[in-house]
Amino acid sequence: MKKLFFLGLCLFAARSGFAWGQKGHDVTAYIAECHLTPAAAKKIDKVLGGYSPVYFANWLDNASHTPEYAYTKTWHYLNVDEGRTLDDMPANPQGDILKAVTEIVAKLRAGGLSPEEEAFNLKMLIHLLGDMHCPMHLGRATDLGGNLRPVRFFDKETNLHSVWDTSLVESAHKWSYTEWQRQIDRLTKQEAEAVAAGTPADWVAETLEICRKVYDETPEGSRISYDYIAAAAPVIERQLLRAGHRLARLLNEIYR
Template sequence: MRKKFFLVAGALAACLGAPRARGWGCKGHQAVALIAEKHLTPEAQQLVETLLGANPIDPKLKRWCGNATRDLLMDAATWADDVRNERRNGPWHYIDIPRGKHKGSLEEYCGADGCVTRAIEQERAILKDQSADPLKRAEAIRYIIHFVGDMHQPLHVINNGDNGGNCVPVRYLHHEPLLNPERPEREDYSPNLHQIWDTEIVERDMEVSSPHRYADELDQKFRAESAAWEAEGVHVENWAWEVHERAESEVYDAFSTKIPIEPDVKPKGCSDNHHIGKRMLEKHLVAGEPYQLRAAKTAGRGLAEAGMRLAMILNDAAKEPRSAPETRNRASIDVGVFTAE
């Protein structure tokens, strides 16, 4: 049994060794989509149903989160992870904003291969273009659903020379961090900080809830704040900075042991950056019940925000654009009234 345990833990660690894992896991991403559904305008609902219904996901595609669901938006929520390796767009799922940075343009942190904020804006443009290929617009919806969720996972918008927390071993509740025995030279450990924020914290908070029930609970809990989020409008870069600040205070600074700001480097493995994996292991970081309770509140808020903001993006895309002649005529009328006065 001990050997089997180490093999399973090692396989998990190997999967998590690459930069960034799958933000929020299956249930978290599904909850974001279900929250968004509650706030869609009839026009946005029609747009989503038309594009996704007429351009279904390839039934031969391997779905990491299981078989397709009848809810089109919920089913689309994890598609971007299913095609991630095939399309080689892993960097679209996150942005490496270094710890200690505050506000300003994000372009310098968005590499040549892209990042989550740029990907959201690019896919928004495709979705809003009514002359674009319907298949591309359907894929844009699927990308947007997933990337808005990813961007609200704090460790997808911050880096501390640790691959977004993948190289920070932690003792999570009673689970001690174990080294991947198949590739010990990489210094990959599980559990690690990114892993627990991706799935463990949210799914433990959900307990017996389904994504549907959890979405209902979060939507109700943050109902009073959702109007303020909507009033702020769609500002993707602002959202990223907001979540970045949350990562500083609620992820890294929430430990009793101080985690210093590392050089702004992007290690290929946890043995890089002067053995960042081993150095973090030696800090004996503990994410116990107090950390879990605090993190669950932060994660729940992030999921609710992501759902509301996703709905805002889809509602905006479903608005009828003004035609050029109408705009010119209106401008002429306005000028005429102004002159008459």
């Protein structure tokens, strides 16, 4: 019976191991869309068949569960265990989010892809930049990125990963993705350039530091309520804003 229960937990963790929930990915994609150059916006519109980047913001979460794209399941995260660093943590042989984003950006920059290959890689990049900024996607392998760390969200039994993926985003503000953009995307040009600076490796390291604070401040069995949401909301806002501006920068550089 215990083995069946643990198996169920693992299966649940595998199903829920993606980031931000739909709202967070939509916000990231829409912020990026709002900061595309006219040239990039025109080219991206053609690659995506006339659809907005928001339309495909959550596409990879669904695709990763299909046999055709099952190989991308580990691309949504990069596990770093307690006491380990990004440099000494053994690499996942199936790949991780930093490796995936680095390779996708290189492919798109190089060009020469078929229309289908280009659209596929662009849709992945739109999604994975959001994942890269979700704190628990730099979580520990020992608890499957917080999926096996039980907490209570008000009176609901859940896990730390799920709380940061979805519950906190939806509880922080009851906004549509366009309202999120209007409310948090208010940087000056200089501030936006500073936020968008750096490399994917820098951004992963930054998210890892936030993840470690989340672990420290959320022991197993924590009851998460209004005070936790109030403290987490600015972190979420900042991460979504960073992801959106950084995605826009990459897309503007790729599609000059």
